[in-house]
Amino acid sequence: MSWTVPLTDVVVAEEDVEAVLACYRDGWLTMGPRTQELERRFAELVGVQHAVAVSSGTAALHLALLAAGIGPGDEVLVPALTFVAGAAAVRACGGVPVLVDSVGPHDPNLDPQDAAARVTARTRAILPTHFMGYACDLAAVRALADEHGLRVVEDCAQAVLARDADGARVGSRSDAGCFSFFSKKQLCVGEGGMVTTDDEALAAKVRSLRSHAMTSVTWDRHRGHAESYDILDVGFNYRLDEPRAALGLSRLGRxxxxxxxxxxxxxxxxxxxxxxxxxxxxxxxxxxxxxxxxxxxxxxxxxxxxxxxxxxxxxxxxxxxxxxxxxxxxxxxxxxxxxxxxxxxxxxxxxxxxxxxxxxxxxxxxxxxxxxxxx
The missing domain is CATH 3.90.1150.10 (Aspartate Aminotransferase, domain 1)
Incomplete structure (x- = not known):
């Protein structure tokens, strides 16, 4: 159907096209220097030490939860009103998503009081969403997490560069923030995502798991920084490729x-x-x-x-x-x-x-x- 006013619109500027074409002309298509530059600039914008690019927002959630230690039988508090990716990522870790009600019509985000009532001896983390681009009550979420020794992994997929009530960027003050670059998102490259954190060990774990838990990646070996690799864990192919990183870099400036x-x-x-x-x-x-x-x-x-x-x-x-x-x-x-x-x-x-x-x-x-x- 041809809409008079579609739900949203994606405008690909000529500079975006040229950035992607330059990547194809260079001939390096898998994760490499453009991905690294996108990570550097995104970390700077959010205000964190580490940003790790991945293939989707769902991949970001999955890897952040794994790196935070979520495993079989662990319960994770997840909003009942959010996209399914967060709950699915918990299940992909072997965990159990425990659905938390919304505050109400004036604030559809996760209700910290309902979350507190659902904490059990098996609860290990909270996965709050900043629904529709509005930061949830992160102060209350962090207070609950501190009280019970829980990890906090923020679902920032719909809220890139949003600020919480204290003025901090979402994804900058918890164990990890997870972003999506899907086509409907504010920073869209088609498919892609990012994990942000100040936790060096968590960032290292995400970097490892996104590429089969290899001790070196193709770009390292291409530059002569490594001759081979070891496999340290069960990892995944959650890499972001260079053309999409190029598109992300081009759009990031706007x-x-x-x-x-x-x-x-x-x-x-x-x-x-x-x-x-x-x-x-x-x-x-x-x-x-x-x-x-x-x-x-x-x-x-x-x-x-x-x-x-x-x-x-x-x-x-x-x-x-x-x-x-x-x-x-x-x-x-x-x-x-x-x-x-x-x-x-x-x-x-x-x-x-x-x-x-x-x-x-x-x-x-x-x-x-x-x-x-x-x-």
Whole structure:
């Protein structure tokens, strides 16, 4: 279907194309100098000592959890309202994801009080998500982790360069932060991810496991820094390749300006929807909006039936939307039991179009259509 206003848009600038073509012309395609430079610059932006590039956000979560010591039977507290990758990564380690309810309609992120109530003798870590680009209550999460001796691995997939309530970048103050460079993300290269940390041992473990736990990689041997390699553990092929690293480097220089445009569009949405009956905008606080990096823009409607009707009528007008299920709604996680606040938010919300390439025209079209539908 051809959308008048798609959910998002990916604009590949000519400088991006040239950066990738230069990589192909050089002839070195697997993990090498461009990947290393992307890691260096990303670590600098986030404010950490180490950034390790991997093939996806899911790979980042998997390796960070393994490096944090998560293994068979270990319980990890995971938001019930988030993309499934975090819970799946826990299971990939042999662990047990314990789903935590949301705070509520005004803050769909993980509820630290519900998390505290679900800690057991088997709990080893907390995996909070910064949902839709808004930092969760990291101070409360870290306090809970300190109380029980838990590791904290942040799912920052939707929140690159967002700041917490103390002004620190997400992914900079916990054991590890995990980022995604998927096509819908704010820094997109198609597929890719990053693990950030100040823990040198954890970073070394992630670097090892991303490339079959080899003691040297192809780029080392190409430069004559190693003749062979040993295998130290059961590792994976979670490497980021050079063309995508080149694309990431090219786009990284525009990232903060892109985020500013997303923030401006979010503010325009908020102003245009203020006072509209039947519409609740979560995270309704100017300071939160300034700290967030706006993966998407969500509104909550009266109920499931209204949400579905609105989405259907917006689609008929060429406006694309989406919504994010609670994990308890999936067959593979149904045995976790109900998480009522997360399920209510999932049933009531829809994400409206948002992109750094959109502006006043798209806001006016979407809000005008929404007002007509709800009139």
């Amino acid at each position: 990232l903060e300006a892109d985020l500013d445009r997303r923030r401006a569009m979010t503010q325009a949405y908020r102003q245009a929807l203020a006072g509209l009956d039947g519409v609740l905008v979560p995270w309704d606080d100017d300071a939160l909006v300034e700290r967030a990096t706006h993966f998407c823009f969500a509104v909550l409607l009266e109920d499931l039936a209204t949400r579905d009707r609105v989405r259907e009528e917006l689609a008929a007008r060429g406006i694309q939307t989406t919504w994010y299920p609670a994990l308890t709604m999936f067959s593979g996680y149904a045995d976790a039991g109900s998480r009522p606040r997360a399920e209510t938010i999932a049933a009531r919300h829809t994400a409206l179009p948002l992109s750094s390439s959109f502006g006043a025209r798209e806001v006016d079209l979407v809000v005008g259509a929404l007002r007509e539908i709800l009139a």
